[in-house]
Structures are given as C-alpha cells and as structure tokens.
Amino acid sequence: MYSVNVRDHFMIAHSFQGETFGPAQALHGATYVTDATFFRDRLDADNVVVDIARATDVLHRILGRYNLTNLDTLPAFEGVNTTTEHLARHIADTLAGAIHDGELGETARTLDRIRITLHESHIASAAYERPLQP
Amino acid sequence: MYSVNVRDHFMIAHSFQGETFGPAQALHGATYVTDATFFRDRLDADNVVVDIARATDVLHRILGRYNLTNLDTLPAFEGVNTTTEHLARHIADTLAGAIHDGELGETARTLDRIRITLHESHIASAAYERPLQP
Amino acid sequence: MYSVNVRDHFMIAHSFQGETFGPAQALHGATYVTDATFFRDRLDADNVVVDIARATDVLHRILGRYNLTNLDTLPAFEGVNTTTEHLARHIADTLAGAIHDGELGETARTLDRIRITLHESHIASAAYERPLQP
Amino acid sequence: MYSVNVRDHFMIAHSFQGETFGPAQALHGATYVTDATFFRDRLDADNVVVDIARATDVLHRILGRYNLTNLDTLPAFEGVNTTTEHLARHIADTLAGAIHDGELGETARTLDRIRITLHESHIASAAYERPLQP
Amino acid sequence: MYSVNVRDHFMIAHSFQGETFGPAQALHGATYVTDATFFRDRLDADNVVVDIARATDVLHRILGRYNLTNLDTLPAFEGVNTTTEHLARHIADTLAGAIHDGELGETARTLDRIRITLHESHIASAAYERPLQP
Amino acid sequence: MYSVNVRDHFMIAHSFQGETFGPAQALHGATYVTDATFFRDRLDADNVVVDIARATDVLHRILGRYNLTNLDTLPAFEGVNTTTEHLARHIADTLAGAIHDGELGETARTLDRIRITLHESHIASAAYERPLQP
Numbered sequence: 140m141y142s143v144n145v146r147d148h149f150m151i152a153h154s155f156q157g158e159t160f161g162p163a164q165a166l167h168g169a170t171y172v173t174d175a176t177f178f179r180d181r182l183d184a185d186n187v188v189v190d191i192a193r194a195t196d197v198l199h200r201i202l203g204r205y206n207l208t209n210l211d212t213l214p215a216f217e218g219v220n221t222t223t224e225h226l227a228r229h230i231a232d233t234l235a236g237a238i239h240d241g242e243l244g245e246t247a248r249t250l251d252r253i254r255i256t257l258h259e260s261h262i263a264s265a266a267y268e269r270p271l272q273p
Numbered sequence: 274m275y276s277v278n279v280r281d282h283f284m285i286a287h288s289f290q291g292e293t294f295g296p297a298q299a300l301h302g303a304t305y306v307t308d309a310t311f312f313r314d315r316l317d318a319d320n321v322v323v324d325i326a327r328a329t330d331v332l333h334r335i336l337g338r339y340n341l342t343n344l345d346t347l348p349a350f351e352g353v354n355t356t357t358e359h360l361a362r363h364i365a366d367t368l369a370g371a372i373h374d375g376e377l378g379e380t381a382r383t384l385d386r387i388r389i390t391l392h393e394s395h396i397a398s399a400a401y402e403r404p405l406q407p
Numbered sequence: 408m409y410s411v412n413v414r415d416h417f418m419i420a421h422s423f424q425g426e427t428f429g430p431a432q433a434l435h436g437a438t439y440v441t442d443a444t445f446f447r448d449r450l451d452a453d454n455v456v457v458d459i460a461r462a463t464d465v466l467h468r469i470l471g472r473y474n475l476t477n478l479d480t481l482p483a484f485e486g487v488n489t490t491t492e493h494l495a496r497h498i499a500d501t502l503a504g505a506i507h508d509g510e511l512g513e514t515a516r517t518l519d520r521i522r523i524t525l526h527e528s529h530i531a532s533a534a535y536e537r538p539l540q541p
Numbered sequence: 542m543y544s545v546n547v548r549d550h551f552m553i554a555h556s557f558q559g560e561t562f563g564p565a566q567a568l569h570g571a572t573y574v575t576d577a578t579f580f581r582d583r584l585d586a587d588n589v590v591v592d593i594a595r596a597t598d599v600l601h602r603i604l605g606r607y608n609l610t611n612l613d614t615l616p617a618f619e620g621v622n623t624t625t626e627h628l629a630r631h632i633a634d635t636l637a638g639a640i641h642d643g644e645l646g647e648t649a650r651t652l653d654r655i656r657i658t659l660h661e662s663h664i665a666s667a668a669y670e671r672p673l674q675p
Numbered sequence: 676m677y678s679v680n681v682r683d684h685f686m687i688a689h690s691f692q693g694e695t696f697g698p699a700q701a702l703h704g705a706t707y708v709t710d711a712t713f714f715r716d717r718l719d720a721d722n723v724v725v726d727i728a729r730a731t732d733v734l735h736r737i738l739g740r741y742n743l744t745n746l747d748t749l750p751a752f753e754g755v756n757t758t759t760e761h762l763a764r765h766i767a768d769t770l771a772g773a774i775h776d777g778e779l780g781e782t783a784r785t786l787d788r789i790r791i792t793l794h795e796s797h798i799a800s801a802a803y804e805r806p807l808q809p
Numbered sequence: 810m811y812s813v814n815v816r817d818h819f820m821i822a823h824s825f826q827g828e829t830f831g832p833a834q835a836l837h838g839a840t841y842v843t844d845a846t847f848f849r850d851r852l853d854a855d856n857v858v859v860d861i862a863r864a865t866d867v868l869h870r871i872l873g874r875y876n877l878t879n880l881d882t883l884p885a886f887e888g889v890n891t892t893t894e895h896l897a898r899h900i901a902d903t904l905a906g907a908i909h910d911g912e913l914g915e916t917a918r919t920l921d922r923i924r925i926t927l928h929e930s931h932i933a934s935a936a937y938e939r940p941l942q943p
Contacts, residue, residue, distance in 0.1 A: 140669070140670050140671075141626050141629070141630065141667070141668070141669050142667065142668045142669075142670075143625070143626060143665075143666070143667045143668075144665065144666045144667070144668075145664060145665050146529065146663070146664040146665070147664070148528045148529060148530070150435050150436060150437050150527070150528070151435055151436050152420035152421075152434050152435050152436035152477070153420075153436070157319055159319045159321075159324060160319070161326070162474075162475045163475055165475055165476060165477070166420050166476075166477045167418050167419055167420050167436060167474075167475040167476060167477065168418060168419050168420035168421070168435060168436010168437055168438075168477075169418050169436055169437070169438045170436075170437045170438040170527055170528050172528060172529045182624075182626055182627065185559055185561045185562070185622060185624070186621070186622040186624045186626065186627045187561075187622075187624050187626055188626050188667065190561060191665055192563070195664075195665075206430075206435075207430045207431055207433055207435040208433060208434075208435060209420070209433070209434045209435065209436075219320070220319060220320040220321075222316075222319070222320045222321050223277070224275050224277060224316055224320065224321055224322050225316065225320045227275070228275065259418070259438055260416045260418070260438050260440060261280070261414065261416060261440045261931065261932075262279060262280040262281070262329075262416070262931075263277075263278065263279050263280070263325055263329075264277070264278045265275070265276065265277045265278070265322065266275070266276045266277075266278075267274070267275050267276075268274050268276075269274075280931065282930045282931060282932070284837050284838055284839050284929070284930070285837055285838050286822035286823075286836050286837050286838035286879070287822075287838070291587055293587045293589075293592060294587070295594070296876075296877045297877055299877055299878060299879070300822050300878075300879045301820050301821055301822050301838060301876075301877040301878060301879065302820055302821050302822040302823070302837060302838010302839055302840075302879075303820050303838055303839070303840045304838075304839045304840040304929055304930050306930060306931045340832075340837075341832045341833055341835055341837040342835060342836075342837060343822070343835070343836045343837065343838075353588065354587060354588040354589075356584075356587070356588045356589050357545070358543050358545060358584055358588065358589055358590050359584065359588045361543070362543065393820070393840055394818045394820070394840050394842060395548070395797065395798075395816065395818060395842045396547060396548040396549070396597075396797075396818070397545075397546065397547050397548070397593055397597075398545070398546045399543070399544065399545045399546070399590065400543070400544045400545075400546075401542070401543050401544075402542050402544075403542075408937070408938050408939075409894050409897070409898065409935070409936070409937050410935065410936045410937075410938075411893070411894060411933075411934070411935045411936075412933065412934045412935070412936075413932060413933050414931070414932040414933070415932070425721055427721045427723075427726060428721070429728070450892075450894055450895065453827055453829045453830070453890060453892070454889070454890040454892045454894065454895045455829075455890075455892050455894055456894050456935065458829060459933055460831070463932075463933075487722065488721060488722040488723075490718075490721070490722045490723050491679070492677050492679060492718055492722065492723055492724050493718065493722045495677070496677065529663065529664075529682070530663075530681060530682040530683070530731075531679075531680065531681050531682070531727055531731075532679070532680045533677070533678065533679045533680070533724065534677070534678045534679075534680075535676070535677050535678075536676050536678075537676075548797065550796045550797060550798070552703050552704055552705050552795070552796070553703055553704050554688035554689075554702050554703050554704035554745070555688075555704070564742075564743045565743055567743055567744060567745070568688050568744075568745045569686050569687055569688050569704060569742075569743040569744060569745065570686060570687050570688040570689070570703060570704010570705055570706075570745075571686050571704055571705070571706045572704075572705045572706040572795055572796050574796060574797045608698075608703075609698045609699055609701055609703040610701060610702075610703060611688070611701070611702045611703065611704075661686070661706055662684045662686070662706050662708060663682065663684060663708045664684070693855055695855045695857075695860060696855070697862070755856065756855060756856040756857075758852075758855070758856045758857050759813070760811050760813060760852055760856065760857055760858050761852065761856045763811070764811065797816070798815060798816040798817070798865075799813075799814065799815050799816070799861055799865075800813070800814045801811070801812065801813045801814070801858065802811070802812045802813075802814075803810070803811050803812075804810050804812075805810075
C-alpha cells in the first residue's frame, strides 16, 4: 500500500457545549496543523499516488473555509461540538467529496482511502480515516 | 475510524541480558516520549473518541509508576528484558486494564483499539497496538 | 552562558484591529506552543540554571491565565493587538515579575535573561528576549 | 502488533519526465529523511522486533547506494520517474530482499510487514508498506 | 529584543569542488527547510516585528529563484561551492536587499537583524545572521 | 555570523544528590538528543564553518564516552550532580579541547564559539555556549 502526506494548517475560534468540556465551554481557539494522507494500492501512470501540488492546493482551499473564522458561527457546525475528532471527519468527508468531483484529477478517483490528522498542540492530535470507494 | 493521540514521557534506568545487546548490557537509561493513541469507529455523545483530559491524566499516572526508577529493580520486570517493544506492550496492557476498570469513563469501554508508541531518541521508536474488546 | 528551556501551550481566541491584518480582523484563534528559556552565567549550588519542575509549574500557571479564553475580553489586552510578538513580551514580562517575586526560588533572582517563544503553527513563531537585572 | 522504527537520510539529484511534473522536470534534488518500520505479531527470544543496531546498519547500507548520486544516471531507475512514492517502494523491496537474505538475522525472517516512509520536506512525505511473507 | 520566524523550503541539485568534500563532489541534491528570522527592538504601530504574510511571500519568492534548479548552472554561484553555509548567507543577503528595497514595507526598513537557517536533514543545519543597518 | 549544527544522542543512567531533586534522587536515566553548534565570522577556504562529516564524527566519539553508561560511576562526575546543564558544559568543554587539539582540522581552530544543547524530552532542554578563543 502506497501513501502520500501533505501538511497545512488553519486557525479558528470555537467553544464547546456540555459539562464534560469544563473550562473549554468558554470561547477559545486553536491552530490545527493538518495532515492529509492519501492511500492507494497501485501508482498511476505518472508513478504517483496523487499529484502533490494539486493535493496541496485542494487541502489549502478546503482549510481556507474555516481558517480565521469562529466555528460557532458557521452553519455547517450549528448545534455541533466542533471537537478535533469531529473536525477531522468533517474535513475528510469534504476532501472525499472534492476527490469524487474530480478536483484531484481523474486518476485520484481510484484512491483507496484518505486520513485527516489534526494536531492541536505538541501533545495532542486526532484523526479520521475513511475509504473512498463505496 | 477515529483516533486521538496524547503525549507524555518518562525517564528510567535499565540494563539488558544477552550478548545480542552488546554494550547495552551495562546499566544505562532512556527518556521515553510516549504517545497513547485511542481508536474507535463512532464518537460518543460528546463527539469525542475519549475525554482528552482524562486520557492525559490516566497516561500520566501509568507512566508515573516507572518514571524516575531503575526498571531492573521493579518486580513487574523481574527476569525480563525491558526493551522498548516490551515496555510499549506492558504500558498498552496496563492502559487497557485501566480502561476496562472505567478510569477513562463508561463510554471508553467501547473503544476499539489502543496503541502505545515509545520514542527513545530522534531516530528510534517502538510501538504496540492491541484491540480492547475480547 | 547556560540556558534551560521548558515547553507548554495555551489555546485562545482573539481578533485584530487594522487593515494590515486583512482576514485576521475576524474573530479566530490559535494554539501557542510556548518555550520559556532561562539564561545565566553560572549554575547555582545544585548545578542548575533553575529548578525545572518549578519553572514548569510557574510557566503553566502563567499560561493558565490566558488558556481557554478570548483575549479580546481580557482587561490586560484592552485596546491592544494581541499579536504573537506582543503576547511573547507580555508573558516574558509576567514571568520576569514572578521571578522577582521569588516564585522560582531565591537563586533564580540572579538569572541573567529570559526568552519566551510562541509557536503559532509549524511554519511561524515569535519570541521576546529580555534581561532580568535592572 | 509490535513495530520498531529507525530513521536515516539520503541526498540525491533527479528530474522527472512528463508535463504533470511542471518545473520539476528540470534537474533538481532532495533530502529524503527515511523511516524504516518493522512489524511483527510476537517478539523474538530477546524480546525485540528486530535488532535495532542491525536494522540501522542495513538501512544505512541500502540508502548508501543512492546517497550523493544523481538518480537519473543509475541503471536501477532507467526510464523511471523516481517519485517519492516509487523510491519508497524501491527501498522497501530492497530491504525485504535483505531480510530474506538474512542480513537482519534469522529471526527477522519471520517479520510480518515493513514500511518505508520518505519525508521530502517539513510538509510532504510518501510511504510504501508491504508484507514480508509470500 | 523581539523576533519573528517563518518557514518554507526549496529543493535543488548541486555538486562540490575540492577533495574535502569526498563523495559530495558528485552531483547530488538537497531539500533545504528554510527559517527566516527577523529581529527588532521595538514593535511597529501594528504591534508586529514584520507583516508575517508579506515576510512569507517575500521568502517564498526568493527561494523560488533556486527551487527546482541545479545550482551548478546558476550564474550567481559560478565557481562557488554552494555549501549550506554559503547558501544561508546568499539568501540572507538577498533578503536584506529586498528589505532595503521596501518589499516588506516601510517599517521593515528599521529591522535590526535577520537570520537564515537552512535545515538540510534531521541532523544537520547551517545559519547566517547579519545586521540590517549599515 | 555563520553557524553549523549537527545532532546525535546518548543514553545514560544517573541519580542526583540533594532534596531539591525530589524523586530524581533515585537512580533513573535519560536519552540526551544532542546538538553541537559551531560559530564563526568567516568561512574557511572550502566555504564551510567546519567539515560537517568530521564534526559529526568527533561529536559521536565524545558522546560515546558516556553512551550506555551509569554516569554515577564515571570518575569525571564523582561528587557532581550530572544535571543537563552540567553535562552540556562538560561536553562543550570536551569538544573545545578536541578542537584545540586539531581533531576538527586546522581551520577549525579559528572557530569563534560553540554551543551544546541537550534535549532530555519533548518539553525540556539545556544548553551551554562558550567562546573558543582565549
């Protein structure tokens, strides 16, 4: 199994609902250093998993929807706790949609899996990994 | 599949038995920067894999049993080579026990897998990954 | 010259005033991975620059004043752009005060300099370094 | 499942064929920080996945075939785009051969899988993971 | 003293002249992960050392002159050993020129010092630090 | 000012004397990831601060005196608390001696300064910087 990983980041404000979150119920924020990993069994005709430049661009565009915002005010997250885990899945699902829409090129449609890892500090991260094929 | 990772460290002395270990048969030591990774298929009602604060506390408590000790003198490791691999498993099994005992909360009992990674330097690490369910 | 460095982090929301800041004028947030570095010419009687455990505790307490808050609402930052540079200085000055007040012990009063470095992502950081003696 | 990881690096020149690669069609180069990861279900009699010193030596010897060369002139890569993905597989297959030849010792023959990860910068990497058993 | 650091990278081929360089006399290459650090005593009216977005852009443009090239063929390096040290200075001097030309804005002209650090692997780097004022 | 940095590591056991050290009075250990930094104003005839390969070898040889030992039993540290700060200075002074003895070559004798940084974990390090000239 081959994989390729590209890294970018976004910076947001948010707050959590529920006593479990203790002081994190207050409005605060985070930098999420974001790894997008693409998996496939065979390389394409150019000997790549995915065009790294395009993958970097698509990831940057997706993270740009959240970068420098307050997640509490985005319709996509209304009534949702935007935990690192939830954000990792949300971004992975958005990236999967972009791949199905051809934004990473034709051959990217045959990718096997993707994983999004969000590093919220030097000591904590969360990830979500999902298949791309139905 | 979702995952969450938290990081801590512990510092120990130990020595190895057996010619394979060459100069590492002498008493020496290591800092183990430790990653605990928790895996599950679905998030709980709070939208998390595990309560990160609790996971951090439990990991810190477990590593505290070894931190600032000479492993050669601990009953748990009598007659055992405390290689990085062995320590990774020992800590993973201890963490699994703590989860079964409810130290990470009720919902943590349905975690799928855990992995312990011990970084012994900038160029070497070992890990052990195991299921939590019987 | 000797130095000792300890690392911690805090997570905040804030926004900036002024067209220079472009989209960062909107409410957003950051994780600041924080390095506190202590400098001195001679070690104390225990052969240390500073008691690392105490330094870690004091840094954690200082960062705790900002962790999980919206900086825009804190009196200390009223009418101020809480840029990474400004925060680095604010924390360095606060730490200098704590040292003068003896929170790091008697011998820490003779420290020469301190530096606070705030890493806001994997590609950007800011720092402030200042003397401790008048 | 246990694993052990060792890290080394190599520095090469190369160029790519095909319009997909844009400006990377020109002769350029890269440092590949290389992680070799070894997986197995059970530890051997010495309580290790693999002898770390031997694994480090074998990896260094394999990377030494490419280090400080122009990959475009090596017979092994004639007519091939030496993408990071392709190199990861090439090195993984070479390492698998070395293991089958006994260079990592008898017990290493029962390793389950290996993975080679090549970090080409602080924001991009590629990996290839393969089984060792037929 | 305040400082701000931004990071980028470039990937090049080159070779060295002189027996000191041993096997590095052959054509090979490197990824240089590049830190540009800007120093000043006082913040400007916006409470910054330098506009981070502009600094990132200017650094990217400067590194773009070398990225994906063979340094041996660039007139700027004719007859010169493009060691990491030499490249660090070359880039620092180029950046200083850009600052004097106003590419980082008016207030950047009063910066005190800059430093360029080039990381050629996980175990080696070189840097050059210079004043900006005459 | 130019600088070059090379990295290696060593793994030791030790204990501390004095109540300040609390539980670290017990025999324990550490991995010290070690950076050796060499500073000079002008490059030598080969356009380098120091021959990186030689610097790496000399550092490795020096660290080899301590690697895989119990520092409490070494004559060099009799009656001394081998704090990270003290070790940084001890290694820096040893390296300075090696440079004066010509182990890094003739031109290395005109180096300006050196610094040794010991990273004892992902959150703590100590350093010692000293001039080389009398």
